[in-house]
Amino acid sequence: MASFDLLILNGLVVTASDIGHYDIAIKDEKIALLAPKGSLAETQAKKVIDAEGGYVMPGGVDAHVHLEEPPLFGKGRSSDTYETGTRSAICGGTTTVITFAPQSKNDPSLLSVLESTHQKAQNNCYTDYSFHILLSNPSPSVLNEFPTLRQKGISSLKIYMTYEALQLRDNEILDVLLTARQNSITTMIHAENGDILSWMTNKLEEKGLFEPKYHATSRPQLVETEATNRAITLSELIDTPMLIVHVSSPSAAEHIRNAQTRGLPLYAETCPQYLFLTRSHLSLPSFHGAKHICSPPPRTSADHPQIWLSLRNHTFTILSSDHCPFHYFDTENGKSSVRTPEYPLGRFKYIPNGIPGIETRLPLVLSAMEKDSKKLSLTKFVEVTSTNPAKLYGLYPRKGALLPGISDADLVIWYPPNTLEEWPIRNEDLHHNVDYTPYEGMMVCQWPRWTVLRGKVVWEREGEGLVGEKGWGRFVERGESTLGGRRGVGEWDVEAF
Numbered sequence: 001m002a003s004f005d006l007l008i009l010n011g012l013v014v015t016a017s018d019i020g021h022y023d024i025a026i027k028d029e030k031i032a033l034l035a036p037k038g039s040l041a042e043t044q045a046k047k048v049i050d051a052e053g054g055y056v057m058p059g060g061v062d063a064h065v066h067l068e069e070p071p072l073f074g075k076g077r078s079s080d081t082y083e084t085g086t087r088s089a090i091c092g093g094t095t096t097v098i099t100f101a102p103q104s105k106n107d108p109s110l111l112s113v114l115e116s117t118h119q120k121a122q123n124n125c126y127t128d129y130s131f132h133i134l135l136s137n138p139s140p141s142v143l144n145e146f147p148t149l150r151q152k153g154i155s156s157l158k159i160y161m162t163y164e165a166l167q168l169r170d171n172e173i174l175d176v177l178l179t180a181r182q183n184s185i186t187t188m189i190h191a192e193n194g195d196i197l198s199w200m201t202n203k204l205e206e207k208g209l210f211e212p213k214y215h216a217t218s219r220p221q222l223v224e225t226e227a228t229n230r231a232i233t234l235s236e237l238i239d240t241p242m243l244i245v246h247v248s249s250p251s252a253a254e255h256i257r258n259a260q261t262r263g264l265p266l267y268a269e270t271c272p273q274y275l276f277l278t279r280s281h282l283s284l285p286s287f288h289g290a291k292h293i294c295s296p297p298p299r300t301s302a303d304h305p306q307i308w309l310s311l312r313n314h315t316f317t318i319l320s321s322d323h324c325p326f327h328y329f330d331t332e333n334g335k336s337s338v339r340t341p342e343y344p345l346g347r348f349k350y351i352p353n354g355i356p357g358i359e360t361r362l363p364l365v366l367s368a369m370e371k372d373s374k375k376l377s378l379t380k381f382v383e384v385t386s387t388n389p390a391k392l393y394g395l396y397p398r399k400g401a402l403l404p405g406i407s408d409a410d411l412v413i414w415y416p417p418n419t420l421e422e423w424p425i426r427n428e429d430l431h432h433n434v435d436y437t438p439y440e441g442m443m444v445c446q447w448p449r450w451t452v453l454r455g456k457v458v459w460e461r462e463g464e465g466l467v468g469e470k471g472w473g474r475f476v477e478r479g480e481s482t483l484g485g486r487r488g489v490g491e492w493d494v495e496a497f
């Protein structure tokens with residue numbers, strides 16, 4: 001009788017803290033044993049995988065994913081559903097995603113928003129999943145719902161300092177932060193100064209500058225740096241943890257670093273687009289620049305080394321995709337929906353804003369590391385792509401770790417280092433529902449060979465490819481963040497409010 005469900009032998013196991021040659025045994029969806037390489041060779045199991053010296057890591061946790069959101073502002077509708085987005089995730093080594101349950105300004109309750117998002121995801125996911133609340137109307141009754149959110153396993157929310165339909169004023173941000181603190185909810189913030197960039201956009205349009213590339217012109221680094229600094233100030237006043245999402249600018253990273261040095265519970269995220277894309281991608285001929293429009297915009301190649309450094313040196317806590325998919329050619333809901341006879345290259349302010357990247361997140365970064373090992377260490381890679389997002393959002397150690405008896409058996413198994421000839425990323429090889437990838441033609445030399453979700457092989461690159469089933473992915477209830485919290489010092493007594 002088989003005593004284990006799955007054995008993974010001869011892997012080079014990498015976690016956020018250790019690297020070593022171990023065999024892994026899995027039973028009842030959990031990691032059961034980690035044992036020295038060779039010691040499980042004779043053990044009985046229903047299935048055995050020989051990793052042949054390839055890296056074995058905790059499955060990726062992608063904590064910034066937009067799926068199946070209604071258009072909250074402007075044109076465009078996300079092309080990926082929960083089914084196609086999580087399918088794409090699993091083929092790129094990500095086993096847990098945190099998407100958004102988006103509230104529009106006239107939604108009176110977060111609980112109904114949460115419920116309708118559950119309905120979209122339920123029985124449709126290939127990965128395990130949870131939701132961040134996307135909060136755009138912090139009315140008193142909405143703030144009163146925070147304790148109920150916690151009971152329902154939701155411990156994070158996101159707010160915006162830009163986009164008319166979502167932007168909160170500073171006093172509203174303070175209301176949210178105070179209530180979030182009282183309920184141990186982690187706040188994520190999109191830090192761009194909405195007023196500056198609307199002003200810049202109007203100035204550009206007055207001069208007849210509408211092309212995609214002016215999206216980058218309208219949002220210089222200062223727009224991000226100012227808002228980042230203001231967000232830090234607001235979170236310091238309330239003394240509560242905050243994560244700045246998708247940081248693209250070295251100058252914003254510097255403010256974050258200074259705040260961290262002062263001991264503030266400040267966390268930050270960056271994304272592959274700020275390591276691999278540049279604003280020159282927005283100048284591609286015809287309308288192709290629109291494929292690279294996201295906010296903040298990709299910066300210059302001179303900024304990339306600084307973003308890598310900020311990952312290495314702890315300034316950035318997590319690396320997420322900010323997968324926000326729109327078709328390119330779709331003239332109804334995609335990027336091309338803004339092209340008209342009057343504006344053949346559209347108006348950049350109306351171009352659906354976001355790019356896909358859920359499947360390429362891990363392979364792009366690991367391939368870059370294999371070509372230049374100084375970029376990031378293997379343990380750091382696991383930390384920022386799996387362990388830290390799990391800790392920050394209350395999923396650890398069930399996710400993001402390989403603790404026997406405790407962690408879910410979520411694994412990504414790569415090829416042995418330096419064994420594959422590099423090849424170009426092609427959209428036709430990806431599994432999202434998007435008609436392009438912004439990374440088309442970029443060279444990679446690593447890809448997940450197998451992905452395992454709760455003990456079940458869901459992706460085998462050399463076999464049938466996608467072998468997971470839609471609906472195997474489950475909702476995961478989340479608790480409080482296990483990264484450092486408030487400092488509990490300050491001039492005023494926040495508890496009095």
Ligand SMILES: *[C@@H]1O[C@H](CO)[C@@H](O)[C@H](O)[C@H]1NC(C)=O
Nearest residue numbers: 253254257306309310313315
């Ligand atoms: C770490 O990164 C931050 C942000 O880019 C930078 O300001 C700082 O100088 C770096 N620190 C070290 C010690 O390299």
